[in-house]
Amino acid sequence: MVKDLPEQNDRDEEDEKLADRPLECGECKKDISVLYTEIVGQNITRTCMCKECPELQRRLYGAPLHHLYSSEFENATSLACGNCGTTFNALHVGASLGCSTCYEVFSKVLLGELLSAKKIPPKIVSNKKSVPVHIGRTPGESMEMNPTLRLLALNEALNETIKTEDYEQAAWLRDQIKALTENPENPDATKK
């Protein structure tokens, strides 16, 4: 109890010091990375913003938004989804999409954002023509994964342990492989 007290106080002090600091960008919903200080005559104003904030760009360059985007996105800034009213600006500051139609309306913008956020595997990206096609199941398609897929992972790990001459771990992995190969008919998996 006594030991906890000083820590508690420290934290309180820290909270107080940080009290003015907003948790997210003052202009949008992303994390803060820039403290923008503006001195006009006697007045100093400070604003916390994220680094991609459209507001930051506006203040730095005074440019309207669409200058920031390549020709591909020209006119993108005035885009809005006709079905749910989600606007490009809302999207750009981190809002969620409002409906399925948004995916059609903002398709190019979304691709750009997903690529820059590294949310698409590099293999797909390098093959730019096909960017980005969903791979895998479609609605109504049922599929079952063979539990013995795990054999592949075990074998891979086994090869590595053998390379490093870690025979004890290799034996542990081999036991698991044996258990799987002797009894591949998992009762759960065979029920169809």
Added chain:
Amino acid sequence: MPQKNNPNPLICQTTPWDNNSNPIWLASSVVLQRNIEKFKFPGKLDVDCKKQIIALISKKLLASEMLSKPALIKAEELDALEKEWLVEHFLCNHSYHQAGAGEAFIMDESGAFLASLNLFDHLHLQLVDHQGELENTWNRLVKIESALGKGLNYAFSPNFGFLTADPTLCGTALIVSVYLQLPGLIHTNQLDDILEKTVDESFLVTGVQGDPEEIFGDVIRIQNNYTLGITEENIISSLRSVVTKLIVEENNARKKIAKEESAEIKDRISRAYGILIHSYQIEAIEALNALSLLKLAADVHWLKGIDHQQLNQLFFNCRRAHLSCQSSEKISQEELPHKCAEMIHKSLKDVKLII
């Protein structure tokens, strides 16, 4: 915190976690996100439309043969503690505290299934597992999902796959997470190196609650980073492969600890033991960190009187909502650390350190 006298019996169940005896692989979770075609996503829906969605989905889901005695629980009927219990039990990385009218959950007796309706998307289907059965868990979830999809059309586009309110989750809209307890690697300062070596950018590594900076109880959560442009089989098999490698490394670290008998590790374990046995009040995070060291000790035979199953149970039971739900009397916020300490004393009463 407000507290009802009788929490919902589906909330507060201890299965499936009370049967877990794995020393490293604490849990896994598989989540599929779906929206219903033609309806706007929940963020743009009014409460009446949200209720229609709930009626539409729950009618089918409650009749599902894959679930055992499922029940619909409206979010507004849950108190803050019960919502927190959901987060703890299903190891969620987001809070349900804001959930209210027009939002709901469906759970079943197994304690492993959770459907959350209208929270982020129309439907999140989740199964948790304690046996390292990623493939079978996914199979079960897909069966539930495709049976449900027979009567409902999911929002889908050939380019973006299954459509989600958060564009970074579209495609397969599948998130698979594995929770590994790695005290061996963490207390020998090897975790960062090992992660760099084995885990590439197809995965995200965070703490239990999704924050990469906040790892408690020596548990890391590894989940897939990509949902678009990758198949579900690929996501699962690559995750399985990374997890297997990490388990091998953790086993190695533990074996080395047992062999070297380092005084520092012994000291850390002894102190953890002391804190758990002798504290008058203890916060959940401190307890979880100390319990992880006991798990390490149990694995290298420096501890007797308790097994991994009981230690894994404690991982869940010493968190706030679990502690309160399982207590027969109301616990005030101020009493919690003391009650937590009491519960731990009871669970560890036969435990002896043999260092």
